[in-house]
Amino acid sequence: MTSNPAPIVTADLEVDQLTSTWKKFFPKFNSAIESLSKALNSGEAPTFGDLNTLARTLITEEENSSNNDFIGMAFQSLEDASEGDEVISENIRKSLIPLFLALLRSQSCSASISIKSERLRIKPLLDANNEKSVVIKRAKIIANDKWAADTNKEIRTSEMANRVWSQLVDEGFSQYLPQNVERVKVWIRSVAPEHARAKGRTKKRSA
Structure with a gap:
């Protein structure tokens, strides 16, 4: 047959x-x-x-x-x-x-x-996209943890993006990061609390 x-x-x-x-x-x-x-x-x-x-x-x-x-x-x-x-x-x-x-x-x-x-x-393109996806998820986790610890609600999205960028570098993700920190700001925007999205500088609390 x-x-x-x-x-x-x-x-x-x-x-x-x-x-x-x-x-x-x-x-x-x-x-x-x-x-x-x-x-x-x-x-x-x-x-x-x-x-x-x-x-x-x-x-x-x-x-x-x-x-x-x-x-x-x-x-x-x-x-x-x-x-x-x-x-x-x-x-x-x-x-x-x-x-x-x-x-x-x-x-x-x-x-x-x-x-x-x-x-x-x-x-290779798919692998690169997968690696980028991992970094984005990690960025959101870092930002979420840092905002949870920010009991005074002082950290705005721009500042958090810088902090997240620095930690990602420390964790060895440098090669997967975008050319500027503004992209990281976009990554973490979905996990940003309301106070972090407000425009302008954070008002300093009086002693």
């Missing part, structure tokens, strides 16, 4: 799914597997029309590609040649299933190579 080509599965599946090759190839792959599996499981050969559609899906890149004309001519010729003899027609249609499975396997290998190449370009 002919086995279906296996879908691409890698350790970096979430990254792979972001590549343009995955987005372009897998809808085709799944559609083709579903169509061929239905034929294999039922024991009934797909119609020439189904095979024509499947070939267009797998081979052509554009809806109006000239390949569609050649594919249509090929299947029309096969249908005409077997017209009037259902046995011959069915044998021809069944014999084409392994050809489509081979085509799928070939495309799967090509897609795997393309996805691997795209992953090498995308993953």
Whole structure:
């Protein structure tokens, strides 16, 4: 029994799914597997029309590609040649299933190579974004802790941004910090208490 080509599965599946090759190839792959599996499981050969559609899906890149004309001519010729003899027609249609499975396997290998190449370009960007996300979360935690300890409610957002920046540097996050402290101010704004958002300098308490 002919086995279906296996879908691409890698350790970096979430990254792979972001590549343009995955987005372009897998809808085709799944559609083709579903169509061929239905034929294999039922024991009934797909119609020439189904095979024509499947070939267009797998081979052509554009809806109006000239390949569609050649594919249509090929299947029309096969249908005409077997017209009037259902046995011959069915044998021809069944014999084409392994050809489509081979085509799928070939495309799967090509897609795997393309996805691997795209992953090498995308993953560093995602890693950098993940690292930045970690730093932002840490900045919010630092700010939140410092504001909780500010019982006199004296620390405004700008001053807190400077304090958070300094602590992040001390904790070894220098390479992940933005070029200016104003960005840190934006990071911690969502955790700032009401008094920290007020404009102007904090009024000094009288002794």
